[in-house]
């Protein structure tokens with residue numbers, strides 16, 4: 001059994017789909033942008049199809065299971081700064097199918 005204080009428990013793995021549909025939408029540039037950062041507790045991996053073709057480029061951050069859709073390479077700096085470094089997922093970039101925006105209740 002691993003110790004919870006093991007440094008690996010703090011690591012993130014970020015999967016960037018490199019399958020056909022996401023590649024067509026620019027996922028190679030997203031992967032390259034992520035790989036350009038030296039993030040000691042983050043492993044960046046090219047992945048096969050993540051099963052969400054047509055909403056890509058798809059990016060999945062583990063272990064939190066935060067999905068980002070239609071990611072642009074120009075958005076990678078905010079993803080790195082806010083989520084990968086700051087541990088605050090970027091709500092505006094999340095995949096709405098898996099992270100629906102909260103419904104607003106009220107009269108207005």
Ligand code: FES
Pocket residue numbers: 017018019020021022023048049050051052053054056058
């Ligand atoms: S090709 Fe990227 S999710 Fe299927």
